[in-house]
Amino acid sequence: MDADPPSPMAPHPLAEQEVGEAMRSLVAGNALRLSERNRRFLSFVVDETLAGRAGRIKAYAIGVDVFGRGSDFDPGTDPIVRIEATRIRTALAAYYEGAGAQDAIRVLLRPGSYIPEFEFARAASPALPPGADTGGPQADQRAAARTALVVTHRTDRRDRCAVATGELYLQAVVRAAAGQGFRVFVTPPPARRAAAQAIRALLHHPEDVYALDLAVFGIAEGRRCAWSLCDLRSGEFLGSDFVDLVGGEPPEAAGIDRQAASVARRVADAVA
Amino acid sequence: MGRSERRGLARLMLRYPERREAFRRKAADDPYFLELCDAYEATCEAAEYWARSSEPFAPERTCEYRRLATDVEEDILRKVV
Structure with missing residues (x-):
């Protein structure tokens, strides 16, 4: 209990x-x-x-x-x-x-x-001006540019191998999300109170705020890298997915970078 | 339905036979009702445990859990009104 x-x-x-x-x-x-x-x-x-x-x-x-x-x-x-x-x-x-x-x-x-x-309670999204362009990757990046993304690493700390892969995954996703124009915040360990306060302060801002949870799980074939996205204030679930990294230890860095770029694009699409 | 929820529901049906149908309907569609059945069972079991106990504060605990069982019954009956 x-x-x-x-x-x-x-x-x-x-x-x-x-x-x-x-x-x-x-x-x-x-x-x-x-x-x-x-x-x-x-x-x-x-x-x-x-x-x-x-x-x-x-x-x-x-x-x-x-x-x-x-x-x-x-x-x-x-x-x-x-x-x-x-x-x-x-x-x-x-x-x-x-x-x-x-x-x-x-x-x-x-x-x-x-x-x-x-x-x-879910806050109203800022309205787009009349005639605003709402399509295409550039619009996605503009949407992301006014959006804060709070990323949390949730891999089970008891699985040390998965944690190591999870840290790589986290770094790669953070870099890729920043490349999509998000303001990226990583949920800090409890000792880093200043960063935690900065994240709390986001809730007072009118812009949209989303939470991205990342986790790596050990599976028989290798590692499963998973993510899920939700609206931080309403808790509304916006999407999730996973990809299995199969094969050698440690995992191929380029593979993680590719997955991270894919996650960042999917998040940008989801919040656009 | 878990074992404790089932036993709590059974106790309620024995105690309030005229409300059995209402209890059955509520158990089928209200997870909070089942949680209260579980809590009711835990309360009754705790009351029985302390009634058998020889600890110095057992009489006080027994009274507390018997009162609490009445309170949980009221919570449950309010849901089936």
């Missing part, structure tokens, strides 16, 4: 102040049907996530900090956290089907995790 489930999409970089205010308003209001204890539960996981401490959100921490359990708390025999998380998830679903249907920011608690995710 405590393990983070793998996600095919990047989590939203958080516009912390905006999300924080929306969540405080949600928890304080009467429209969301929750007990006081479960309001504290929801506030706790939201606050910890916004403070950059999502890694601390485990059943044990919630049991001790929210439910007042002792240091000997055992979620196996005392499943209070799991049960109340289910009740919160159900209450949120009912709220978003009714009073909260128009909320600009939604909080999700997915089964199997206590770490909340935030969804942003």
